[in-house]
Amino acid sequence: MADEPNIQFPAADESKRRDFLRRSLQLATGAALMSTSIVPGLASGAWAAGSDKPEKDEVRIGFIPLTDCASVVMASVMGFDKKYGIRITPTKEASWAGVRDKLVNGELDAAHVLYGLIYGVELGIGGPKKDMAALMTLNHNGQGITLSSQLRDKGVADGPTLAALVAKKERDYTFAQTFPTGTHAMWLYYWLATYGINPIKDVKSIVVPPPQMVANMRIGNMDGCCVGEPWNQRAIIDKVGFSAATSQDVWVDHPEKVLGTTAEFVQKYPNTARAMIMAVLEASKWIDASPANRSKAAEVIAAKAYVNTDVDVIRSRMIGQYENGLGKSWSEKNFMKFYNDGAVNFPYLSDGMWFMTQHKRWGLLKAHPDYLAVAKKVNQIALYKEAAAQVKVPVPKNELRESKLIDGVVWNGKDPKAYADGFKIKA
Numbered sequence: 001m002a003d004e005p006n007i008q009f010p011a012a013d014e015s016k017r018r019d020f021l022r023r024s025l026q027l028a029t030g031a032a033l034m035s036t037s038i039v040p041g042l043a044s045g046a047w048a049a050g051s052d053k054p055e056k057d058e059v060r061i062g063f064i065p066l067t068d069c070a071s072v073v074m075a076s077v078m079g080f081d082k083k084y085g086i087r088i089t090p091t092k093e094a095s096w097a098g099v100r101d102k103l104v105n106g107e108l109d110a111a112h113v114l115y116g117l118i119y120g121v122e123l124g125i126g127g128p129k130k131d132m133a134a135l136m137t138l139n140h141n142g143q144g145i146t147l148s149s150q151l152r153d154k155g156v157a158d159g160p161t162l163a164a165l166v167a168k169k170e171r172d173y174t175f176a177q178t179f180p181t182g183t184h185a186m187w188l189y190y191w192l193a194t195y196g197i198n199p200i201k202d203v204k205s206i207v208v209p210p211p212q213m214v215a216n217m218r219i220g221n222m223d224g225c226c227v228g229e230p231w232n233q234r235a236i237i238d239k240v241g242f243s244a245a246t247s248q249d250v251w252v253d254h255p256e257k258v259l260g261t262t263a264e265f266v267q268k269y270p271n272t273a274r275a276m277i278m279a280v281l282e283a284s285k286w287i288d289a290s291p292a293n294r295s296k297a298a299e300v301i302a303a304k305a306y307v308n309t310d311v312d313v314i315r316s317r318m319i320g321q322y323e324n325g326l327g328k329s330w331s332e333k334n335f336m337k338f339y340n341d342g343a344v345n346f347p348y349l350s351d352g353m354w355f356m357t358q359h360k361r362w363g364l365l366k367a368h369p370d371y372l373a374v375a376k377k378v379n380q381i382a383l384y385k386e387a388a389a390q391v392k393v394p395v396p397k398n399e400l401r402e403s404k405l406i407d408g409v410v411w412n413g414k415d416p417k418a419y420a421d422g423f424k425i426k427a
Contacts, residue, residue: 052271052274053085053271054084054085054086054269054271054272054274054275055268055269055270055271055272056086056109056269056272057085057086057087058086058087058088058089059086059087059088059089059109059110059272059276060089060091060107060108060109060110061088061089061090061091061108061109061110061111061112061259061276062090062091062092062093062099062102062103062108062110062111062112062113063090063091063092063093063111063112063306064092064093064095064096064099064112064209064210064211065092065210065211065306065307065308065309066112066210066228066229066230066231066257066307067142067228067229067230067298067301067307067314067317067318067336068112068138068139068142068228068229068256068257068336068338069090069112069257069301069306069307070283070287070297070298070300070301070318070338071138071139071280071283071284071287071338072088072090072112072138072259072280072283073090073297073300073301073306074283074286074287074297074300074301075088075279075280075282075283076088076089076090077300078282078283078286080278080279080280080282080283080286081275081276081279083278083279083282084275084278084279085275086272086275086276086279088276088279090306091108092305092306093111094209094211095209096113096114096117096178096179096182096209097127097179097207099111099113099117100113100117100121100126100127100179101127103121103130103132103260103261103262104121104127104128104130104262106262106265109261109265109269109272110135110259110260110261110265110273110276111259111260111261112138112257112259113257113258113259113260114178114179114181114182114183114184114256114257114258115134115137115182115183115255115256115257115258115351115352115355116179116181116182116183116185116186116355116358116359117179117181117182117260118132118133118134118258118260118378119132119181119352119355119356119359119374119378120179120180120181120182120359120364122374122377122378123356123359123365123369123374125181125359125364125365126179126180126181126182130262130263131262131263131264131377132260132261132262132263132378133260133261133262133263133265133266133273133378133380134258134259134260134347134352134378134379134380135258135259135260135261135266135273135276135277135347135380135383135384136258136259136277136280136281136345136346136347136380136384136387137255137256137257137258137344137345137346137347137348137351138256138257138258138259138280138284138338138344138345139256139257139336139337139338139344140248140253140254140255140256140336140337140340140343140344141246141247141248141252141253141254141256141334141335141336141337142228142229142246142247142248142256142317142318142335142336142337143183143184143187143226143227143228143229143232143246143247143256144226144227144228144229144232144243144245144246144247145187145188145191145224145225145226145232145243145244145245145246145247146213146217146224146225146226146227146231146232146235146236146241146242146243146244147162147223147224147241147242147244148217148220148222148223148224148240148241149239149240149241149242150220150223151165151223151224152242152325152326156244157242157244157326158244158245159191159192159194159195159244159245160195162195162197162224162244163195163196163197166197166202166203167196172203172204173203173204173223173224174203174204174205174206174221174222174223175188175192175199175203175204175205175206175222175223175224175225175226176205176206176207176208176213176216176217176221176222176224176225176226176227177205177206177207177208177225177226177227178207178208178209178210178226178227178228179207180207180364181355181359181364183247183255183256183257183355184225184226184227184228185205185226186355186358187226187247187250187251187254188205188225188226189205189358189362190250190251190358190405190406190407191226191245191249191250191406193407193423193425193426194250194406194407196425197425198425199362200362200363200427206221206222208221208222208225210227210228210231211231211308213225213227213231213235214231214234214235214238214240214241217235217240217241218238218240224241224244225241226247228256229314229317229318229336230307230309230313230314230317232317233313233314233316233317234309234313235325236323236324236325237310237313239325241325242324242325242326243322243323243324243325243326244324246322246332246334248332248334248335249406250405250406251403251405251406252334252403253334253337253340253343253344253403254403255348255351255354258347259276259277259280261273263377263378266380266383270383273380273383274383274386274387277383277384277387277388278387278390278391281339281345281387281388281391281393282391283338284338284339284344284345285339285391285393287338287339288337288338288339288340291319294315294318294319295315295318295319297318298311298314298315298318298319299311299315301314302314317332317335317336318335318336319335320332320333320335322335341394342388342393342394342395343396345384345388345393346381346384346388346395346396347379347380347381347384348379348396348399348400348401348413349372349375349376349379349381349399349400349413350375350399350400350401350402350411350412350413351379351401352374352375352378352379353371353372353374353375353413353416354411354413354416356369356371356374356375356416356420357371357411357416357419357420358420360420360421361420361423361426361427362426362427363426363427368416368417368420371413371416371417372413372416381399400412400413400414401413409422409423
């Protein structure tokens with residue numbers, strides 16, 4: 001196969017293909033699927049009848065070819081969507097800017113989307129300003145920072161050795177991320193700054209769509225990148241780069257993609273939005289239920305209509321088997337999580353607020369926003385709790401959570417202004 005995916009939309013007979021995959025999965029997963037299989041009558045359950053019936057029968061959910069699109073894809077392929085009275089049509093998109101534009105203009109009903117992108121649009125710093133909504137978190141962990149083989153040949157293996165090379169100022173160094181206000185930009189900037197590299201002043205930052213990262217690294221367009229899987233693993237397999245860090249090295253169990261839409265969509269179609277959350281929650285639970293389910297999901301999303309790469313490139317890191325391209329292999333306990341007993345999916349206010357603090361840190365926001373008020377507006381906690389109750393997903397008592405990041409700084413959402421202003425390295 002080609003080294004890079006050929007971005008194509010699913011063929012016209014997509015529904016037949018999904019039906020075939022669904023039947024195959026039902027046979028493959030046996031008893032694991034029986035507990036969630038669709039039976040006559042479920043479609044007329046509590047949230048699919050009367051005043052709670054979804055206002056839309058079919059919803060178009062955009063996705064970028066990345067491993068963490070799995071819960072959206074599996075919600076469709078496994079038929080969890082029909083259980084709640086909707087039909088999810090996953091639509092493959094070429095770039096995060098394209099996802100943003102289609103969300104804003106209504107071509108997409110929702111999307112598997114970067115957490116920071118949603119907030120960038122809400123605040124008017126990531127494209128056209130539009131009121132946005134984060135329905136749920138789709139995954140934690142599972143992104144990576146990959147450096148080029150050329151840097152390896154110069155003796156770079158990690159953050160400190162990269163900092164030493166950059167300090168020599170032999171030339172300008174370029175690093176790629178996937179969207180200016182997105183998650184990958186923030187992980188990359190935070191990681192560089194931890195080792196004394198100012199990502200705004202000391203190096204050049206460019207935007208490259210995820211599926212194009214490996215090709216651009218191969219031809220020397222950048223020295224490193226931060227991107228989601230499976231493209232870090234693809235770079236290792238193709239021997240064009242190595243893993244300097246994972247995103248979970250920066251922040252264990254960090255928020256990553258969300259199921260995002262516009263505030264207008266939620267206001268107009270609240271029952272549909274709730275049904276989408278329930279369907280994707282079911283898929284998230286199914287994926288994390290067993291290694292076999294994770295492996296099966298990897299097989300499905302590896303197809304051309306989705307991620308379009310070799311199954312093993314996706315499967316290895318999806319089941320926690322990591323290598324760094326420098327001779328080290330390990331079992332990663334903090335690999336990509338889709339459910340983790342419900343801990344993944346709750347739209348914590350502190351998670352949304354964190355991205356705004358980094359937008360302020362790096363000069364994307366000129367003034368401090370009302371962090372808590374914006375997060376309460378964007379993160380649809382009440383709607384999420386309704387959906388979670390129906391699918392028996394536990395929810396936390398506190399809408400803020402505490403984490404310690406790679407530099408030892410604790411984030412808990414309690415004083416976002418002081419947190420944003422407290423970093424030594426900033427724009």
